[in-house]
Amino acid sequence: MDVGVVGASGYAGGELLRLLSNHPKFAISYISAGSNAGELITAIHPHLTHFKDRKFEVTDTSKIDKCELLFIALPHGESAKLISQIDPNLKIIDLGADFRLVNKGSWEKYYSGEYAGNWIYGLPEVVGSSQIAKEIRVANPGCYATAISLAIAPIVDFIEMQDLVAVAASGTTGAGRSAKISLIGSEVMNSLSSYKFGGVHQHTPEIEECLNRLAKSEVKLSFTPILAPIPRGILATITSKLDQPISITGIREIFEIFYRDSAFVSLLPTGQMPMTSSVLGTNNAQIQVAIDEHTNRLVISCAIDNLGKGAAGQAIQNANLICGFEQDLGLRNLAVR
Known part of the structure; x- marks a missing residue:
C-alpha cells in the first residue's frame, strides 16, 4: 500500500518513518514536513539511513490524495485544517489530539481552536480491535x-x-x-x-x-x-x-x-x-x-x-487494523536496551 506521512520532521514522524521502512505491506510514497520542506530527511533524522538523498516535500493535498493510507503527525489543531481539503475516503491515522475527545467542552477547556469532532479512539486493547477495524479514520491516543x-x-x-x-x-x-x-x-x-x-x-x-x-x-x-x-x-x-x-x-x-x-x-x-x-x-x-x-x-x-506505544507504534497498530492486516505486523521487534 502507498503510504504518506505528514509532519515527518518531528520525533513521532521520524519514528513513523523508522518503523514503516521495515513494514512488509506499507511503502512510503510521500513524506512532507511544512517548515522543513526541501531539506534532506537525514539532516533532521540522521539515523534514518534508508532515506539517504531523499528530501521532505511540501504539504500537497493532490499528492496526499494519491496515497492509500495517511499518517498525520502535526501539532494539535493542525490536522483538522488539513482534513477538510483531502479525499473523504482516504484511510487516516491522526497522531494529534484534534479528533480524540467526544466532549466539546473538554476540548475548549484543555485546548485552543475550534472543536473538530471525534473519530474512533485508537486504543485497541480497551476500545476493541474489531471496532477499530471497521473504521477508516482513527484518533491515535496520547502517550x-x-x-x-x-x-x-x-x-x-x-x-x-x-x-x-x-x-x-x-x-x-x-x-x-x-x-x-x-x-x-x-x-x-x-x-x-x-x-x-x-x-x-x-x-x-x-x-x-x-x-x-x-x-x-x-x-x-x-x-x-x-x-x-x-x-x-x-x-x-x-x-x-x-x-x-x-x-x-x-x-x-x-x-x-x-x-x-x-x-x-x-x-x-x-x-x-x-x-x-x-x-x-x-x-x-x-x-x-x-x-x-x-x-x-x-x-x-x-x-x-x-514514541512507540505512545505514538508511532500504536499508529501502525491501528493502521494494520483498518487495512485488514494482523495488528502486530511490522511491530514484532524487541527492545533495544
Whole structure:
C-alpha cells in the first residue's frame, strides 16, 4: 500500500518513518514536513539511513490524495485544517489530539481552536480491535493517556473510579522538537520537574473519557506529569482505593485475562518492575500491580515508549487494523536496551 506521512520532521514522524521502512505491506510514497520542506530527511533524522538523498516535500493535498493510507503527525489543531481539503475516503491515522475527545467542552477547556469532532479512539486493547477495524479514520491516543488507561482498564470494577491519582514521568521527546529553554540539555540534565501542575494536563479528559467506556461510575483523575532527563519513555504510577475485598492473586488474574490476547501488553512476574529501557523502540507496555495494605490502595506501574506505544507504534497498530492486516505486523521487534 502507498503510504504518506505528514509532519515527518518531528520525533513521532521520524519514528513513523523508522518503523514503516521495515513494514512488509506499507511503502512510503510521500513524506512532507511544512517548515522543513526541501531539506534532506537525514539532516533532521540522521539515523534514518534508508532515506539517504531523499528530501521532505511540501504539504500537497493532490499528492496526499494519491496515497492509500495517511499518517498525520502535526501539532494539535493542525490536522483538522488539513482534513477538510483531502479525499473523504482516504484511510487516516491522526497522531494529534484534534479528533480524540467526544466532549466539546473538554476540548475548549484543555485546548485552543475550534472543536473538530471525534473519530474512533485508537486504543485497541480497551476500545476493541474489531471496532477499530471497521473504521477508516482513527484518533491515535496520547502517550500519557495510553500508559494510564492501559494500567487502569482491567480493574475498573474493583476500585473507586473517582479517586484515581496518577504520576507519570516522560522523556523530553514527548514535548516535541520546538526549541524551548526548559528543554535544553543544561536545564534537563540531572533534574526532574513537574509541569502542567494542578490537574491541567490536556490528557486528563482523554483518559477520563477512555475509562468511562468501561466504568460503571463517573471517572475522576488527578494527574501530575514529570519531565525526566531521558530522551524517550514513560513510567506511570497510578493508585486508587479498592472498593471491595480482593487479593493480589485475584487482581493479577484479572489483568492476565484482560490482556491474554494482546500482542503488546503484558503483566510482569511478581517482583519484576516495569522499566522504560525494557520497552525502548517497541510497541510494548509492561505492567506491575500491588496492594498497599496500609492505605487499602491498588498501586499499578506501567512503562511504555512514548514514541512507540505512545505514538508511532500504536499508529501502525491501528493502521494494520483498518487495512485488514494482523495488528502486530511490522511491530514484532524487541527492545533495544
